[in-house]
Amino acid sequence: MSLDYVKFSSGFEKFMPKEYRDMVEHGPFGKKVSVSQMGSFKEVLEEHPMCAGCAMTLFIRLAMIAFPNPEDTITVGTAGCGRLAISQAAIPFVYGNYGDQNGVASGLSRGLRLRFGDKPKDVVVMAGDGGTADIGFQQVLHSWFRKERFTTIMLDNEVYGNTGGQESGMTNRGAVLKMAPLGKKFEKMDMLQMAKVAGCAYVATVVPNNPRRVESVIKKAVLIAREVGSTYIQAYTSCNIEYAIPTDKVMEDAKNVENDRYQFSEYITDEAKQFLTERYGYKEFLPKPAAPAPGLPKA
Amino acid sequence: MYLVADISVEICAAKSCKLCTQYCPEANTILYSDEMGKDKGFKYGSAYVAVDRCKGCAQCVWVCDNMAKNNAIKMIMIDQLPVAALTDNITYGEKSTTAALVSPVVG
Ligand code: SF4
Numbered sequence: 583m584s585l586d587y588v589k590f591s592s593g594f595e596k597f598m599p600k601e602y603r604d605m606v607e608h609g610p611f612g613k614k615v616s617v618s619q620m621g622s623f624k625e626v627l628e629e630h631p632m633c634a635g636c637a638m639t640l641f642i643r644l645a646m647i648a649f650p651n652p653e654d655t656i657t658v659g660t661a662g663c664g665r666l667a668i669s670q671a672a673i674p675f676v677y678g679n680y681g682d683q684n685g686v687a688s689g690l691s692r693g694l695r696l697r698f699g700d701k702p703k704d705v706v707v708m709a710g711d712g713g714t715a716d717i718g719f720q721q722v723l724h725s726w727f728r729k730e731r732f733t734t735i736m737l738d739n740e741v742y743g744n745t746g747g748q749e750s751g752m753t754n755r756g757a758v759l760k761m762a763p764l765g766k767k768f769e770k771m772d773m774l775q776m777a778k779v780a781g782c783a784y785v786a787t788v789v790p791n792n793p794r795r796v797e798s799v800i801k802k803a804v805l806i807a808r809e810v811g812s813t814y815i816q817a818y819t820s821c822n823i824e825y826a827i828p829t830d831k832v833m834e835d836a837k838n839v840e841n842d843r844y845q846f847s848e849y850i851t852d853e854a855k856q857f858l859t860e861r862y863g864y865k866e867f868l869p870k871p872a873a874p875a876p877g878l879p880k881a
Numbered sequence: 882m883y884l885v886a887d888i889s890v891e892i893c894a895a896k897s898c899k900l901c902t903q904y905c906p907e908a909n910t911i912l913y914s915d916e917m918g919k920d921k922g923f924k925y926g927s928a929y930v931a932v933d934r935c936k937g938c939a940q941c942v943w944v945c946d947n948m949a950k951n952n953a954i955k956m957i958m959i960d961q962l963p964v965a966a967l968t969d970n971i972t973y974g975e976k977s978t979t980a981a982l983v984s985p986v987v988g
């Protein structure tokens with residue numbers, strides 16, 4: 583796994599599809615790309631069967647642009663809508679059995695460290711709310727308690743969208759869904775608080791209607807997981823099918839939900855701040871210059 | 882037939898904010914060209930849609946109308962577009978792309 587794995591074997595170039603040639607020649611491998619350059623370079627994500635207008639698709643697209651070293655990244659996922667797109671990218675994807683993605687990622691990240699030493703190889707789990715907070719809950723929590731060094735991203739559409747609309751632990755109380763016709767009786771699980779209690783070094787919430795912010799939190803989470811410990815991002819990625827949101831209103835919904843109950847939040851330990859500052863030149867955690875002293879009374 | 886997004890170069894090139902390129906859920910579907918627009922005498926380039934990849938969600942229309950406040954994108958039946966960009970005819974450059982526009986409907 584390195585930049586070389588995408589390159590053509592000599593003599594084969596002319597047989598490769600145009601999309602592949604574009605990706606090798608004008609993709610993000612080995613360069614720094616950012617969301618502000620979107621539309622002018624070839625992305626690693628290809629066409630996929632996720633529904634039109636899905637906010638989760640947009641989030642996955644942004645996440646892949648945000649990976650600091652896409653050529654040195656492996657994604658891990660599980661059953662759910664997201665893997666339909668995550669698997670269609672020029673980034674190796676490991677499909678865990680339902681619920682064991684954080685266990686798989688733990689082994690993978692340890693194995694990569696043994697094999698490659700200090701050379702960063704990033705492992706990023708992207709799974710849905712059901713995969714992370716319900717069926718994968720035990721393995722997710724234990725990976726955090728063990729301080730496994732990889733990033734967990736929850737694609738939170740607040741429903742089992744792939745199987746017809748059952749409530750998940752992340753569904754809001756009172757939500758009526760096709761397979762929860764009486765409305766959910768319990769509160770949405772507070773996975774953010776659990777991530778902090780379990781010792782994650784970085785925890786953030788985002789909504790995809792702010793691409794630059796998505797980029798910034800994913801970069802930080804992946805970099806911190808290289809050395810400091812587990813990192814967790816919880817992203818609101820609405821299911822426009824199960825929640826009947828017209829596709830041209832998906833971003834309006836994201837904005838409303840962000841203002842209402844999915845405000846941006848970021849938690850970062852002092853160790854992680856110091857790591858980002860010293861290793862990757864982040865300036866935002868440096869002490870702010872002291873406020874000017876109140877003017878001395880004129881003599 | 883089905884709807885795809887169509888960006889008016891004349892309206893987009895007056896602003897050219899590139900917001901829609903960041904909000905389309907599909908990768909490499911709304912692309913940006915420095916040339917398009919400039920060749921018509923506008924100061925900036927324009928965004929355009931690779932219609933073979935567009936899923937017709939109209940999210941870009943909302944973004945251009947409400948966030949960019951520029952109203953440059955409309956949904957149009959694909960057979961009503963005389964010419965459009967298709968992935969096969971797009972060339973990537975260093976910082977921009979170019980597209981040779983062709984009829985999007987075969988036959
Ligand atoms: S949002 Fe509208 S004005 Fe901005 S680049 Fe897209 S089409 Fe052009």
Ligand code: SF4
Nearest residue numbers: 905935936938939941
């Ligand atoms: S209609 Fe949807 S898929 Fe098509 S270009 Fe606009 S945002 Fe992208």
